[in-house]
Amino acid sequence: MREDLTWRPLTRDDAQPSADLLNAMEAVDKIGENYTAEDTLTELVDPFADLERASLAVFDGDVMVGYMKIQYRPTATEVHRVSLDGGVHPRYRRQGIGTRLVRAGVEAARVLHALHHPGLRLAVNVHKAEHVEGLALLLSSQGFAPVRYFQRxxxxxxxxxxxxxxxxxxxxxxxxxxxxxxxxxxxxxxxxxxxxxxxxxxxxxxxxxxxxxxxxxxxxxxxxxxxxxxxxxxxxxxxxxxxxxxxxxxxxxxxxxxxxxxxxxxxxxxxxxxxxxxxxxxxxxxxxxxxxxxxxxxxxxxxxxxxxxxxxx
Missing domain, CATH: 3.40.630.30 (Gcn5-related N-acetyltransferase (GNAT))
Incomplete structure (x- = not known):
């Protein structure tokens, strides 16, 4: 993995770099999702996204090339299903960035779970389009398995x-x-x-x-x-x-x-x-x-x- 990349938590000031990254991903993955900075700001100010404890962004200079963030649930019974979202810029894939982000996401999910619902079972969920190249291999290598399918x-x-x-x-x-x-x-x-x-x-x-x-x-x-x-x-x-x-x-x-x-x-x-x-x-x-x-x-x-x-x- 490149040593000149910068890793830090997301902040509310990252709306435009986040939109630029997601739009670069859309150009290749073609899942029908495009973003403005206003759209990504909505995600960054999510009241149940703890950016300091449970997010990570990767930068090459001023360009965001990858990210992950966790959304915990305010209420839960039996199972606390935490959502892990993220992605890597197409030009930076297959360099170990995605693996590091997923591992960081799982660890962050455990931190938030311990803070909010320690007595329940934790489940970490990722919801992504099936056709995104390399995603299934990445997630399965980190212990994830398909549990549900959705149709657009x-x-x-x-x-x-x-x-x-x-x-x-x-x-x-x-x-x-x-x-x-x-x-x-x-x-x-x-x-x-x-x-x-x-x-x-x-x-x-x-x-x-x-x-x-x-x-x-x-x-x-x-x-x-x-x-x-x-x-x-x-x-x-x-x-x-x-x-x-x-x-x-x-x-x-x-x-x-x-x-x-x-x-x-x-x-x-x-x-x-x-x-x-x-x-x-x-x-x-x-x-x-x-x-x-x-x-x-x-x-x-x-x-x-x-x-x-x-x-x-």
Whole structure:
């Protein structure tokens, strides 16, 4: 490994170098993720990312060539699933940098685990697109194994059926808390998911990528029973010329499932995407989702285009 590289924790001042690194990775890995400095700053100010204790960045001069960071869970039962994120600039791969970052990430995960949930079992998770070259070899060499698969699905918005449902209303500040609570209840049994406190909801969901006019709540018998949240990354549109509506959250209360609520929300959102000038709708689904979500999305016209792997150690 080169001895002239600088290794240090990430800071909030690293937003632009982080975006530059991620965009250089995207040029080779082609996973459909482009970033601005504002986007990466959102990740750096994550309330459950302890940069001093649990991040590491690698610099060649002023250029960030690799990084890792940990996100711990504010709440957990039985298992504390810590998320390890990271990457290496394509020109600096196969030099041992990725191995050192993964090892540092696992050690940092243990530190945060001991601070926040010492009585539980620790699981370190990495969520990445399956096709990224060399990733499987790196992670398996460090004791990680695949535990779950996710499909990215796309809808071209060329054959959208008209939709109108009086039970559906758009997001507004007055119903934001209903959205958050509904998400927490709807995702309670989803693999690796824990409730989002207000601070994390504001950081991850209602940030600069959130699209209020494309996010909807459905009331069933007066109960806030289903919601759909849409996000959009301007950097993606600038890089590809394609304006994507990312359906990031689609959730229905367990007590109100099998009533067509998810299908109604998706149909409404697809129609809104056409009306608002989007070119494509995207979403991600757990291949082992027990609620039948994959079939719902297929029937709505989505097709699988890319597989992601959840690795665990």
């Amino acid at each position: 699905m796309e809808h071209g918005l060329r054959s959208v059926q008209p939709s109108s449902d009086p039970r559906i209303e758009p997001w507004s500040p007055s119903v934001d808390e209903e959205f958050r609570l509904l998400r927490n209840e709807a995702y309670r049994s989803s693999f690796g998911t824990t409730p989002m406190p207000v601070s994390l909801w504001q950081n991850k969901i209602t940030n600069q990528t959130f699209r209020p006019s494309m996010s909807f709540l459905l009331r069933d018998d007066g109960v806030a029973a289903g919601m759909l949240v849409t996000m959009n990354w301007e950097a993606d549109t600038q890089a590809t010329g394609i304006n994507d509506a990312h359906f990031m959250l689609i959730g229905v209360l367990p007590s109100h499932r099998r009533r067509g609520i998810a299908s109604a929300l998706i149909a409404h959102a697809l129609q809104a995407a056409v009306n608002q000038g989007y070119d494509r709708a995207l979403l991600s689904v757990d291949s082992e989702n027990a609620t039948g979500a994959f079939g719902i999305f297929e029937r709505a016209g989505f097709t699988a285009t890319m597989r992601y792997v959840k690795w665990e150690a």
